[in-house]
Amino acid sequence: MPSLNSSLQRLSSIISRLSSEKIPSAEGSLITDFKEKKQAYLLSxxxxxxxxxxxxxxxxxxxxxxxxxxxxxxxxxxxxxLRRERSLEKSKEILGKIAAVQKSLAYPKKEKALSFSINNLPAEISDEMKADLSELEACFNAASYRASIILCARLLETALHRKYYESTNNDLLEKAPGIGLGNLIAKLKDRNIALDPAISQQIHLINQVRIYSVHKKKQPFIPTKEQAHAIILYTIDIIRKLFS
Known part of the structure; x- marks a missing residue:
């Protein structure tokens, strides 16, 4: 989408080119019946x-x-x-006035795109997790907050499956690939795999938000930017603690 400044510059440039081509203008209207293609193009x-x-x-x-x-x-x-003006010369004067006023405008600061990373991931899941983190960044920075939360759940599932395998040497991805976060946490507890109580609570919160984001409800859950960001930070914190 063009900005005010770029639109000003573009129109000013075209008026200068029209003037240099000596395309006539009258007080009442611009003459539009030109035979030369270049002139017709410039007028367009x-x-x-x-x-x-x-x-x-x-x-x-x-x-x-x-x-x-x-x-x-x-x-x-x-x-x-400017809308009423038909003289190219006077139109350019008006553009100059607009440009002068524009300098006094206070533009909002552009927010810096966020990036997310997790160090010390097990080599077996490192590439997959990094790919999901990259997709998570793209979704969050594009304001796709529900998609961001769904990816958080996917990251957690990958990390918890790996934690279970490292502790039991059993691969739940083969035996129960669709086990889900809640049942996966229960499996970890059944095997006496210690999880910090805070981690369990965070995982439960993220899982509930994911469920409300994915499944159809009478009142759909539409997370805000702040909520999605908090959940992403929770997710990254959980995974770091799992493999610290």
Missing amino acids: QYSSSLQSLLSFPGRALLEQNPQNSDSIAKIESLLAE
Whole structure:
């Protein structure tokens, strides 16, 4: 999606090219009946770029900051003036005024994409876990928070299956591949495989959130960014403790 600044620059550039081509303009209207393809192309680009700028790209984001209200009002007024203008020279003057007002706008800071990693993973599951972590990063940074929670459950299942195998030399993935997190934790306890009580509680929480995210409910669970982030941190903490 174009920004206000990029739309300004694009339209200004096209007007400069139109002027250099000496395409005539009249007080009442731009002359649009040109035989030369280059001129027709430039006029087409002018029209689309003008419409893009008149839509005031990025306005909704700028309105989140009350300090921008006066500047937004000034830009709206100048855009209305630009909409009525038919002279290329005067249009470029208006663009200059908009550019000057734009400098006073306070843009929100772009959030840095988050990344997740876990060190000291068993070699047997390291590649699989890293692939899931990479997918988890992509989902979270794309605001796919339910998908993020589902991946957290998958990471936990992989880690707990490995922990069970290391402790018992039995591979539940072969004997009970669809055992699920809750039953997997019960199996670990049955074999007296010690789990920190806090880990058990965290796993239970993540499992419940995963269930509400996956299965259809009367009121679907839609996690917030903060909830998803907390669950990811819980998940990573659990896995680190399992293999520390």
